[in-house]
Amino acid sequence: MPARSSLSNRRVRIPTTKYPVEQYQLANGLRVVLAPDRSAPVVAVAVIYDVGIRSEPEGRTGFAHLFEHLMFQGSENLEKLAHFRYVQGSGGTFNGSTHLDYTDYYQFLPSNALERALFLEADRMRRPKITEENLRNQIDVVSEEIRVNVLNRPYGGFPWLRLPPVMFDTFPNAHDGYGSFVDLNAATVADAEDFFTTYYAASNATLALAGDFDVADAQALVEQHFGDVPARPAPVRPSFAEPDLTAERRDSYVDERAPLAAFASAWRVPDPIGDFAAYLPYVVLAEVLTDGDSSRLVERLVLKDRAVTGIGGYVGFMGEPFEVRDPTAMLLSAHLPPGGSVDAVLGTVDEELDRLATGGLVPGELDGIKARIVAQLLRDLDPVLGRALRMGTIAQQRGDAALTNDLPRLIGEVSEESIVAAAASLRPSRRATVEVVPGGAS
Numbered sequence: 001m002p003a004r005s006s007l008s009n010r011r012v013r014i015p016t017t018k019y020p021v022e023q024y025q026l027a028n029g030l031r032v033v034l035a036p037d038r039s040a041p042v043v044a045v046a047v048i049y050d051v052g053i054r055s056e057p058e059g060r061t062g063f064a065h066l067f068e069h070l071m072f073q074g075s076e077n078l079e080k081l082a083h084f085r086y087v088q089g090s091g092g093t094f095n096g097s098t099h100l101d102y103t104d105y106y107q108f109l110p111s112n113a114l115e116r117a118l119f120l121e122a123d124r125m126r127r128p129k130i131t132e133e134n135l136r137n138q139i140d141v142v143s144e145e146i147r148v149n150v151l152n153r154p155y156g157g158f159p160w161l162r163l164p165p166v167m168f169d170t171f172p173n174a175h176d177g178y179g180s181f182v183d184l185n186a187a188t189v190a191d192a193e194d195f196f197t198t199y200y201a202a203s204n205a206t207l208a209l210a211g212d213f214d215v216a217d218a219q220a221l222v223e224q225h226f227g228d229v230p231a232r233p234a235p236v237r238p239s240f241a242e243p244d245l246t247a248e249r250r251d252s253y254v255d256e257r258a259p260l261a262a263f264a265s266a267w268r269v270p271d272p273i274g275d276f277a278a279y280l281p282y283v284v285l286a287e288v289l290t291d292g293d294s295s296r297l298v299e300r301l302v303l304k305d306r307a308v309t310g311i312g313g314y315v316g317f318m319g320e321p322f323e324v325r326d327p328t329a330m331l332l333s334a335h336l337p338p339g340g341s342v343d344a345v346l347g348t349v350d351e352e353l354d355r356l357a358t359g360g361l362v363p364g365e366l367d368g369i370k371a372r373i374v375a376q377l378l379r380d381l382d383p384v385l386g387r388a389l390r391m392g393t394i395a396q397q398r399g400d401a402a403l404t405n406d407l408p409r410l411i412g413e414v415s416e417e418s419i420v421a422a423a424a425s426l427r428p429s430r431r432a433t434v435e436v437v438p439g440g441a442s
Contacts, residue, residue, distance in 0.1 A: 013412070014370065014371075014374050014408050014409060014411065014412030015374065015378065015408060016405065016408055016409055017378065017381060017404070017405045017408060018405060019035055019037070019381070019387060019391075019404065019405055020035060020036055020037075021033060021034065021035050021391060021401050021402050021404075021405075022034040022035075022036075022215055022219075023395065023400070023401055023402070024219075026202070026222070026223065026226060026227055027227065027231070028202040028203065028226075028227070028229055028230065028231035029201065029202050029203025029204075029231060029234065030202040030203065030205055030206075030207055030226055030229065031205070031206040031207070031395055031396065032206075032207050032208075032209075032219075032222055032226075033206060033207070033208040033209070033388075033391050033392055033395050033401040034209050034210075034213075034215055034218055034219070035208070035209065035210040035211075035384075035387055035388065035391055035401070036210075036211070036212075036213055036214070036215055036218075037210060037211055037212065037384055037387075038212050039212075040211075040212060040384075041110060041111045041112075041212050042108065042109065042110060042111055042211050042212060042384060043108075043109055043110075043111040043113075043114045043117070043209065043210070043211030043212055043213055043384065044106065044107065044108050044109075044208075044209070044210045044211050044383075044384045044385040044387070044388040044389075045106065045107045045109070045114070045117040045118060045121060045207075045208075045209055045388065046104055046105070046106040046107075046207070046208045046209075046385075046388040046389050046392045047104065047105045047106070047121050047125070047205055047206070047207050047208075047392075048102050048103070048104045048205065048206045048208065048389075048392040048393050048395075048396045049102060049103045049104075049105075049199060049200055049204060049205045050101075050102055050199070050204045050205070050206075050234070050237070050396055050397075051064060051102065051103055051199035051200070051204065051235075052064055052098060052099045052100050052101040052102050052103055053065070053098065053099070053100050053101075053175075053177035054100050054101060054172040054173065054240055054325075055172070055199065055237075055238075056172075056175070056177075058171050058175075059183060059186070060179075060183055060187065060191065060195075061175050061176050061177070061178075061179040061180050061183045061184075062142060062176070062177065062178050062179015062180070062183060062184050063179065063183075063187065063191070063195060064098050064103060064177070065098040065142060065177065065178065065179065066138060066139065066142050066179065066184060066187065067103075067192065067195055067196070067200075068096050068097070068098045068103050068105075069138040069141060069142060070128055070130060070134060070135065070138055070192060071096065071105060071124055071128050072084070072096065073128065073129055073134040073137075073138065074128065074129035074134070075120075075123040075124035075126070075127060075128050075129060076123050076124070076126045076127045076128075076129075077123050078120070078123055078124075080129065080134070083120050083124070086116055086120060087107050087109065087113075087116075087117070087120070090109050090110060090113035090116055090117075091109065091110050091113070092107050092108055092109030092110065092113060092117070093107070093108050093109075094106065094107045094108075098177070099318060099320065099323065099324075100177070100316075100317065100318060100324060100325075101323070101324055101325045101397065102323070102393060102396060102397070104389060104392070104393070105121065106385060106388065106389060107120070107121075108384070108385045111211060111212035111213060114209070114213055114218070114221065115221050115225075118221055118222065118225045118226070119225050121207070121225075122225040122226045122229060125200065125202060125205065125226070125229050126229050126230070127196075128196065130189055130192045130193055130196065131189065132189055135187065135188075135189055135192055139184050139185060139187060142178075142179070142184060143181060143184060143185075145178070146178050146179070146181070149178075150178060152257070153257065154255065154257040154258045154259065155255060155258055155262060155436060156255075156257075157176075157178070158255075158262065158264065158333075158434075158436060159264030159266075159317070159331065159333050159434060160177075160317045160318055161176055161177065161178065162253065162264070162434045162436075163264050163266055163317065163331070163432065163434045164317060166249050166250075166251045166432045166433070166434050167245070167249065167266055167268075167329060167432035168242060168327070169242055170240070170242050172238065172240045173240055173242065173327060197232065198235050199235060201231075201232035201233065201234055201235075202226065202229045202230075202231060202232070203231065203232065203233060203234040204234040204235060205396075206392045206393075206395050206396040207222065207226065207392070208388040208389070208391050208392030208395065208401070209222075209388060210384040210385070210387040210388035210391065211384040211388075240325065240326070240327060241326070241327065242327060244268045244430060245268065245429070245430050245431070245432060246429060246430075247429055248428050248429055248430075248431050248432075248433070249431070249432040249433070250432075250433050250434075250435070251433070251434050251435070252434065252435035252436070252437050253434070253435075253436065253437065254437045254439075255436050255437065255438060255439075256439060257439075258436050258437075258438040258439060259438055259439065260309065260335050260336055260337065260338070260340075260438055261335070261336040261340055261342065261435065261436060261437060261438050262333065262334065262335045262336065262435070262436040262438075263333070263334060263336070263342045263345070263346075263433055263434065263435045263436065264331055264332065264333035264334075264433065264434055265331070265332050265333075265346065265349070265431050265432065265433040266317075266329035266330065266331045266332075266431070266432050266433075267329055267330050267425070267426045267427075267430050267431055267432075268327060268328075268329050268430065269282040269315060269328060269329060269330050270282070270326075271325075271326035271327075272315075272321070272322075272324055272325065272326060272328060273325055273326060273397060273398060274326065276410070277410075278418075279315075280410060280411065280414050280418075281414050281415075281418035281419050281421070281422040282315055282330045282422050283315050283321045283373070283411075284366070284369060284370065284373065284411065284414045284419060285313075285330065285419050285422045285423060286313035286314050286315055286330055286331075286332075287313070287369045287372065287373055288356070288361070288365065288366070288369050288419060289313045289332070289352070290311055290312050290313035290332070291313075291369060291372060292372075296352045296355075296356065297311050297313070297332070297348075297349065297352060298311060300348060300352055301334070301345060301348055301349075305348065306337065307336070307337075307340060307341075307344060307345050307348065308334040308335060308336055308337070308340065308345055309334075309335045309336065309337055310334065310335055311332060311333070311334035312332070312333055312334070313330065313331065313332045313333075314330075314331055315328065315329070315330050315331070316328050316329075316331075317329065317331065322390070322393075322394065322407065323390070323393045323394075323397065325397065329432075330426070332349065342433070342435050346428075346431075346433065350428060353423050353424075353426050356419075356420065356423040357420055357421075357423045357424035360416060360420055361416050361419065361420075366414075366416055366419065370411055370412055370414065373411050374408045374411055374412065377407055377408055377411070378408070381404065387404075390404055391404050
């Protein structure tokens with residue numbers, strides 16, 4: 001490998017984005033983000049609610065995801081499956097997803113169906129159809145998802161369900177976001193009504209539109225459909241804070257369906273909202289370590305030592321570095337060949353982190369990594385649906401959707417010094433690791 005460069009403040013030239021964005025708030029508290037783009041006759045409509053897995057009350061694990069399903073079971077003026085029919089009948093697609101810190105619902109349609117999408121989202125924001133029949137049906141659906149995606153799949157829930165309880169101690173951060181069968185089956189209509197009343201207020205949501213529309217026309221349609229959604233106060237967001245680790249934590253579990261051993265390790269990183277400048281170097285560092293054959297850990301562990309069959313690094317347990325709140329972590333996950341040693345691999349990881357912390361980066365290494373990160377950002381933002389989702393989530397969490405345009409520049413400003421300091425902070429004493437033991441082997 002070439003000699004390491006001395007630390008420098010050289011900046012790579014990074015392309016910028018200048019997507020137009022209008023932001024305002026309705027009288028009922030709903031935040032609105034409008035990102036017009038007349039280049040193609042399509043539009044994306046996204047609603048982001050400030051409630052996710054970490055907001056679930058104790059005894060109701062899996063409730064955020066369960067409620068996401070309930071939001072598709074009819075609403076105040078629409079019967080079950082009507083949302084599906086109206087979107088698909090317009091030539092559009094739709095979905096929703098549950099995350100650690102938010103839940104989103106979105107449509108991508110021809111632009112002449114914009115008002116239809118706004119009506120559909122406003123109708124279920126007023127009141128979804130929460131009935132005993134719908135609740136029991138969706139509990140069964142979610143339970144089957146758990147069986148298919150976690151219990152009956154190799155490496156199911158690894159590492160996003162398995163690592164947090166090793167790293168964290170508090171219920172919001174450590175519990176199973178898919179939920180236990182006991183908690184799901186104990187859910188009542190009253191629980192669902194209370195969850196809706198608490199978290200699905202207009203003042204706890206952001207509506208984001210991107211695509212082919214006139215801003216004044218869109219504002220009028222938003223006011224027409226969402227302006228009379230009843231106002232309720234947004235819930236007080238609880239603190240999810242807990243102290244960093246002061247000693248290494250290790251755990252393991254047997255996966256009867258896994259053919260090979262695997263492990264995932266994580267280290268806490270700075271607050272992605274409150275200390276974004278200190279947080280970003282870890283986003284870049286994860287790529288320095290694992291992005292491509294020339295990256296530090298792939299070159300050493302996969303190509304040279306053959307100690308792992310593959311290794312990946314990323315920030316955030318769901319791999320969403322720009323849509324997550326504190327506390328979060330930088331993760332490394334790897335699968336091992338037969339006879340591989342997790343302890344040996346972790347020892348090599350520590351060696352490579354020390355080498356980076358003391359020797360710095362190869363000339364040009366950081367520029368290439370930044371360019372690839374920014375290229376992915378640009379790919380994510382190019383479709384209007386990706387733009388609506390990211391702008392809506394950033395507005396919800398950070399208060400200003402226009403910060404989306406700053407992300408490429410901020411990545412470009414990450415210095416080599418900050419990467420070196422981030423690597424030096426990843427000590428074994430701050431590390432949590434979970435190991436997958438394959439096929440019942442002891």
